[in-house]
Every structure is written in C-alpha cells, then in structure tokens.
Amino acid sequence: MTDAATSALLATVERSPAAAAAHDRAGWVGLFAPDGRVEDPVGSRPHVGPEQIGRFYDTFIGPRDITFHRDLDIVRDTTVVRDLLLEVAMGSAVTMHIPAILRYDLRESAGQWQLLRLRAYWELPAMMRKFLGNGVSAMPAGLGLARALLGNQGLAGTAGFASGFRRPAGRGKRPVRTFLAAIASADSVAAQTLLSPGATVTFGDDTSADLAELSTQLAGARPVKVLAAGSTVAVSLASSRQRGVLFADVAGRDGTIATVRYFPGD
Structure with missing residues (x-):
C-alpha cells in the first residue's frame, strides 16, 4: 500500500x-x-x-x-x-x-x-x-x-x-501466553502443541506463515497487553525488532488456539 x-x-x-x-x-x-x-x-x-x-x-x-x-x-x-x-x-x-x-x-x-x-x-x-x-x-x-x-x-x-x-477466550489467555513465550524463544515444537489440528497462522488476515517465520518476527518479544474478548485473545507485543499486535482465536474448553493472525508494526 x-x-x-x-x-x-x-x-x-x-x-x-x-x-x-x-x-x-x-x-x-x-x-x-x-x-x-x-x-x-x-x-x-x-x-x-x-x-x-x-x-x-x-x-x-x-x-x-x-x-x-x-x-x-x-x-x-x-x-x-x-x-x-x-x-x-x-x-x-x-x-x-x-x-x-x-x-x-x-x-x-x-x-x-x-x-x-x-x-x-x-x-x-x-x-x-x-x-x-x-x-x-x-x-x-x-x-x-x-x-x-x-x-x-x-x-x-x-x-x-x-x-x-461471556468470554470463551478467557480460558485461552494462559495458553496464548505460553504459545508466545515458545515462539519468542524459537521453540516451534512447544508452540505447535498449543495449536488445534488445522490451525492457521497468518501475517495480517491472509498471508500464510509457518511457526518458524512467526518466530523470526517475534524473537524475544514480550506481551505488553493481553485482552480476552469474545473468542479472541488480542495481544500487544514488543521486541527489540518491532511492535505488533497478535489476534489468537481459541476453541474448546481448554483454550486451544485455532487461528493466529499477526499484524507487525513498522
């Protein structure tokens, strides 16, 4: 754009x-x-x-x-x-x-x-x-x-x-925090265990990404703000590389992550 x-x-x-x-x-x-x-x-x-x-x-x-x-x-x-x-x-x-x-x-x-x-x-x-x-x-x-x-x-x-x-995402805040900690430390194996089968990961809404690419973007990132609204956990993130916002849609009673959409800042 x-x-x-x-x-x-x-x-x-x-x-x-x-x-x-x-x-x-x-x-x-x-x-x-x-x-x-x-x-x-x-x-x-x-x-x-x-x-x-x-x-x-x-x-x-x-x-x-x-x-x-x-x-x-x-x-x-x-x-x-x-x-x-x-x-x-x-x-x-x-x-x-x-x-x-x-x-x-x-x-x-x-x-x-x-x-x-x-x-x-x-x-x-x-x-x-x-x-x-x-x-x-x-x-x-x-x-x-x-x-x-x-x-x-x-x-x-x-x-x-x-x-x-009623916030189904409330039960997903802890899994999302754990997922982000794994991604920030480049532990894709641990991050994968928190995703549901068929979960999607994208930059923005429609640029497909894998966990390795997400880890590159979020190396060393830490959550600044974690909010649960509806079925979505919205997270403001900061790292030495960039700021960004991640939306994680959760599903199931255990807060399994079904969709991850990351919007990187400049």
Whole structure:
C-alpha cells in the first residue's frame, strides 16, 4: 500500500475519535458504510447498519467524554489496528481507564474510505469490577447507563450487550501466553502443541506463515497487553525488532488456539 493510501486510511480512522470528542453524532455514524457494523466489546451482539450504530452512539458515546490515548497504529491492506488506552468520563465522579485494542476494517466507495467494521477488544468484566470499585459514587453513572441501554436498545439490546461478559477466550489467555513465550524463544515444537489440528497462522488476515517465520518476527518479544474478548485473545507485543499486535482465536474448553493472525508494526 502506498504512503498516500496509508495516510488516507489513518485520516479516516482518526475522524472517529474526533467526532466522538465533538459529540458529533451524524459525523460519527456517517463514517460507516451502509452495511457497517460495530462490535464493542467483541463478544457482545454487533450493531449493524446506521440505525443500530446510531443507537450504539446514543447509548455509549454521546453521553460521555471519551479520550483516546494512542500507543500504536498499524496499517495493513485496508485494516488499521490501534493499541490504546480509553479514558471514559462516566460522570462527574467516575472516570474509567480501559486498556483496549481497536480494529478498523475499511472499504473504498466512490473515492471515499468508509468504516466497514469496528471491533473493540477490551474486557467487560474487568471494566465492571473497576467501575463498581468506585462504590456509591458509581451509582448515578450506573443508573444512567442502565436507562440508556433500556431506552435506546430495549431488553434484547441490553441482553446483547451483556453477552460480552461471556468470554470463551478467557480460558485461552494462559495458553496464548505460553504459545508466545515458545515462539519468542524459537521453540516451534512447544508452540505447535498449543495449536488445534488445522490451525492457521497468518501475517495480517491472509498471508500464510509457518511457526518458524512467526518466530523470526517475534524473537524475544514480550506481551505488553493481553485482552480476552469474545473468542479472541488480542495481544500487544514488543521486541527489540518491532511492535505488533497478535489476534489468537481459541476453541474448546481448554483454550486451544485455532487461528493466529499477526499484524507487525513498522
């Protein structure tokens, strides 16, 4: 991808936090393609199309002040992966700091880039524990969120959001850490034992790789952030060679790894 195309993708993605900060509902919803979808957090029920995405905005973005503290942006093909910390003011008394990894998939239409899919990897149970740790001061914000969920999305939408608490990937965090330690030390044999039969390993979404090639990329790498959302463990990695983000989809009750997708940074 050319530098100009990369800059255009990043500029489109950057309009999302800018619109959120400006409380620009039309601008934020308008970034998405007509068939765009939001999965926030991954594992909750997706919001598809402008009407549902608008309700998502009204529930979670519009009533709050959200600051994006960026750590890393990676562009590969038409995907932007952003490692960041979300600072979310839930009210005058409660501000949450949420470690997250965002994945934006984009599509060009009539010469303009649109967001096709936004996936937000963060841990809903951990966020809720932190939120409740604020005690009595969290009650007004909690009641406000409950009213917004029910008012904008009804019982079905509220249940769809709550499904984010079910995280099959939670049991996969330890196997993924063990897999990465083996890869970082070039122990492909040990890494292979943590993969399911037929597991796929790719750079990005579709460039096939073997474990030796992955080890070369991740020699000496260490996890900076490990997040379980839905059936995916998302990991921000750092080594002397590069930064990167790895997505591992897990399957089975033992957290066996079925898919590994590594997005290397520059």
